[in-house]
Amino acid sequence: MSTNTRVNQPSRQPTPSLLARTRCRESGQAVVEFALVMIILIPIVIGTLDLGRGIYAYNVLASAAREGARYGTTLAPSDSTHPNLTAIRQRMLQTAVLDLDANQISATCSPDCYQGSSLTVTVNYTFLPATPLFWQFPLTGRSTMVIEYPRP
Template sequence: MRDHERTGPIPRLSRVLPRKRGRGQALVEFAIALPVLVILVAGVLELGRGYAFAVETSDAARDAARFVAGKTASTNGPGLGAMCNLITADLAAVTTNITCPTQVNHAPPFVVGTDYTKPTAGQAVVAVYCGTSVNCTGSIPTLYQSEIDVFVYYGFSDLNILGGGITITGSSRATTSW
């Protein structure tokens, strides 16, 4: 027999395979991370919606203040009814539930419950201070360059990710030309 020959079975080279430690580790990490990521994405989407509603309410308040402060051909100011129609048109994409307008007899800040009603979810409430004018129509001799303050309060209803029941405020101040 030769030296290099053996009589038994040929020994195999045993490969050491890595043990499959943590087979479910990736699954557990995914199960923990997924709800956090879903809440994060939903929160970002709700924040974007809230910002869009804030822009709409701010734009509506600015348009209304500019409109009421301007002079019309028939009267010295367009009045609250015309302003309400403009705000309703501005907020048509946001809501059709608009309480318009609540006239407040003092300059801002306005107090919820006292000066205006708190808006419910999806409702817009408009509060207006017309200076010394009764209904924002004014007259040239006595009310020249009066202050007009328009506040639009919107009841934002989110998915309770940001706390739910948030009132978004848009406001604008203008000086009348009448």
């Protein structure tokens, strides 16, 4: 009598394949590699965001200075050598989206404050990054335009 079953032979357990054994050993390696890459990648991303915020702040300052100079060229001056700084400051504080202080805005006329002379408006601002990775640094927006207000 012959049968196809094997009697008295130990059953063979399937052995894990070579690929499965190497995956098991490399699972910790992937976590370490991910951590090393993140140490470099996160500061780069945050620095890029702060750089974008800095460029945005500079553009806002330049635009505010241009708006203040344009507005100041059509105003009557306080006297022959001083522009109407109060009105220019109010206009700039209304248009700027940054937290500006009125003392950060200056305006000068050269040689006087009447038609044909130049009016220069300067805005100073200290940019403070959102992260402590970088230090604060000053930004300046400046614009010069020709005064249109006629002489009295």
